[in-house]
Amino acid sequence: MPGLAQAQIADPTPGQGAPTPTPAPTPDSPQASGSTAAPFANEEPIVADDAFEAQLPKLSGDINAPLEPIQRFEPTVPAPAAGAPTPGAAPTPGALQDSIESFPPPAAESPEFAQPLPPLADFRVEPVAIAGVEDEKVGSVRYTTVLEGLDAVGLSGRFRTLSALEDGDGKAANATMVAARAREDENLAVRLMQSIGYYDGTAISTIEQNPRNSGNVRATITATPGSLYRLGTVRIVSDPTVPAGLIDAELNLNPGDPIQADRVQGAEANVSIRLPQQGYPFLKLGDRDILLDEETHFADYTLPVDLGPRASFGKVVTEGRRQVFDVEHIELLRRYLPGQIYDSRAVDDLRDALIATSLFSTVSVEPIRTGKPGPDGTEIVDLRVRQTAGRPRTLAGELGYSTGQGIRLEGSWTHRNFFPPEGALIASGVIGTQEQGISGTFRRSNAGRRDRTFQVIAAANHSDYAAYESYTTTFSVRWSRDSTPVWQKNWTYFYGAELVGSNEDRYNFNKGARDRGTWLIAAIPGFIGFDASDNLLNPTRGFRIKANVSPETSVRGTARPYARLMLEGTGYFPITRNIVLGGRARVGSIPGIARDDLPPSRRYYAGGGGSVRGFGYQELGPRSPDGRPVGGRSLNEFAIEARYRFGNLGIVPFVDAGQVYEGLYPTGQNLRFGAGIGGRIYTNFGPLRVDIATPIARKPNESKVALYVSIGQAF
Incomplete structure (x- = not known):
């Protein structure tokens, strides 16, 4: 229809790279006559203009009038005019409507679709048998693991214990999974080497068929430890202790020692345990700092320590909603005297004695500061016993x-x-x-x-x-x-x-x-x-x-x-x-x-x-x-x-x-x-x-x- 075609091509906006709209033809224009200028002039219109105008709804001239309800816009089928198109001509809108409404009704559904679904428990899934494949999963890959470079530093045993490849027992769903496990083991090898002082250590994994075209693969982890880092200076940032040098003696890290993670952590744990046994119940270790020198392969170690006050035993205080013992009986169970230097072993012993009575559902013993001065420059620390009675x-x-x-x-x-x-x-x-x-x-x-x-x-x-x-x-x-x-x-x-x-x-x-x-x-x-x-x-x-x-x-x-x-x-x-x-x-x-x-x-x-x-x-x-x-x-x-x-x-x-x-x-x-x-x-x-x-x-x-x-x- 010429009118619709004009509307469609006029959509792009001029001046912005879109084609300029073509002027609408008039009866006097060259496009209105002649087969050369108007190639579609001899074709019959799909819908005559009079019929198209008749199908448009009649609108009110009042722009402020309310919208009419949608129910009034019912499609109408005009009666065929005397000059109706002959068979083969383009159908009118009414004819299109008739053809749409004349589609045959859908076929009836099969009765099987109306039946209820069987319960899930009745389903039986049988494994698929594939000729020539026995006792193996389809698509599985078998692999072997080769480790190189860690024997020299004594890490082979620990690596195999933690290895993702070893944990897979030589089987994987596909080669991608083998490669993923190998990459994980690369990181494991690096972490293990760093844990014993080889901070320059590197590891690389390779995956190859073994033998070629067999479907089996070999995963090789190659580790290069590099140089061993050792402690250079050991520095403790802390207030002085009584006796002097107490932290150094209990830490026991010395220049020249390899920087081994378990050795360093064990030394710090020893400080956390031993100093509360010698009068420092509120000791706190800060975050260690280790500064590596890549040229000398030595490291400076610094440990901040917050000692807290040096303490002596005070009295016992107790709290709890359902208490079992009063203070007098708890004091009967202690193996220390007030005024003695605080010792966490005596506190643990008191807690064990309370537990051994089997009368508590929960019980705890902890030191609390009093701010009161004690003998030999100490601060008196009371023990707070939290207790809840159990079933007697x-x-x-x-x-x-x-x-x-x-x-x-x-x-x-x-x-x-x-x-x-x-x-x-x-x-x-x-x-x-x-x-x-x-x-x-x-x-x-x-x-x-x-x-x-x-x-x-x-x-x-x-x-x-x-x-x-x-x-x-x-x-x-x-x-x-x-x-x-x-x-x-x-x-x-x-x-x-x-x-x-x-x-x-x-x-x-x-x-x-x-x-x-x-x-x-x-x-x-x-x-x-x-x-x-x-x-x-x-x-x-x-x-x-x-x-x-x-x-x-x-x-x-x-x-x-x-x-x-x-x-x-x-x-x-x-x-x-x-x-x-x-x-x-x-x-x-x-x-x-x-x-x-x-x-x-x-x-x-x-x-x-x-x-x-x-x-x-x-x-x-x-x-x-x-x-x-x-x-x-x-x-x-x-x-x-x-x-x-x-x-x-x-x-x-x-x-x-x-x-x-x-x-x-x-x-x-x-x-x-x-x-x-x-x-x-x-x-x-x-x-x-x-x-x-x-x-x-x-x-x-x-x-x-x-x-x-x-x-x-x-x-």
Whole structure:
């Protein structure tokens, strides 16, 4: 249509590089007539001018009139005029509308599209099998790693431990991934060289096929360490210390030393640890400065240090929403005196003592400045104890089994702070195949002084063993110093008094039959032990020595005084990283009384999981004519075992030996041996032990196989 064409070509703006608009033709212009000047003059218009004007909406002459609603502009189809175009001519707008509306309707959708989608769990994706490719991922690349240059400076091992290429195990999705790992290892090699003083070190990686056209590649990391940098001057920027030169002595960095990162950081950490142990609790290290000289390959080291005041101990202050101890009891636990030079080890020790009470959910100890002058030019520093009470009650249980002794289940309920401070009330009971009993205990920890425990015990017990049957009531008091899993001590002890009433059966050799009797026993038991092992529940090195002495008197008609003595030593020797050789020896003697005058429960017996494994409980030693053990006045026991641990599991072969004697001295004659093997499951509360053993040269009526299940090592 000539009008539309004119509008389209007139859009570009004149004068800005656009073509100049062509003037609209008029009837008198040359373009209005003649085929040469007007090439489109003979063509029929697509829409006649009259029809086009008729289709335009009629607009109001008032420019301020409101817009008419869009609904009024409905397309209209004019009736065909007498001079309508013949077939083949350009359609009118109405004809175009008719042709659009005459499209056939869309075909109906397939019924499958209306069905619900199946759940994802029903999809089964089968791997695609490609002929000739087995057990490998499509598109994977295998590579080897070659390292050059780091052997000379001793970094090959550390590099391979941290290497991205080594971590990939020689496999990658594509060569690009291999190259990315190699670039990462370039940076690793440079960092490692700089960490030991080679600051000019460089590294480059190359990737090549090996062999050519094989699809496998070789990644080579080539490192060039360069020259080693050493310390030139070592300068500490700080106030003077008391004594003088304290920081220099603890830093211990000297001119000429290689600039090794772990060496420098370790020296600075030593200052941070040692100076608070010598009176400087508020010490702060600044940022070190190391200035490298590329020509001499020396470096100047500078460390700023803010000492803070030199301090002495003041008082204890405490805070917390749920406090457990008052200041007086906390001061009972400290191992320093006010006025002493501040020592962070004493602060750590106080915190450990508080944790060992098991009465806190959170507890911390920290120094706070007071600004008050102290002795020798120091400033007094108080210790602030922040405390929050934890749950004071505990339910505990222990289950064990051994051949000859049967099942033994022990449970207890404990309130650790029933009588503050640290006054615990404990109720416990035992149910077993051969033992039943109940007991109540009052225990005061840190009683009057740190690490001293006072306890009162009342118990009733029934025992039915092969050697005797007894009904026993016990009342005892005891003072002790004990080790705990949190606080293992070198020296431990206990002493006290014990009053026992026991009704027991025994074999009466005078009558040649068993009878029952009631004994009243008074004892003053004592114990002392030295523990140089590295772990309370699972030692791997060191030794322990224990000694028991118990002067006693048994009364049945007449009083008969005697003493029960026992000495035991254990040792632990690491053979390899995973194997520990353990040994134990025990001897005992009861002077002052004949064996048959002793209550059966106070005699010595041997055999069982804590004695000579392979034999039943109390099975070793002299026997009565009815075949039951009668015990003795002396014994000796020996054991050796190899503890092999792998991960949280272990295997322990062992050989035990022992014997019980009627006489006073453990002569070592007629020793009996048991051998076996055990399994260990190591947990955070100690090893779970399962041992199975058998007697060597077994005799009639002795156990064929003995099984022991308990918590903790045999010794």
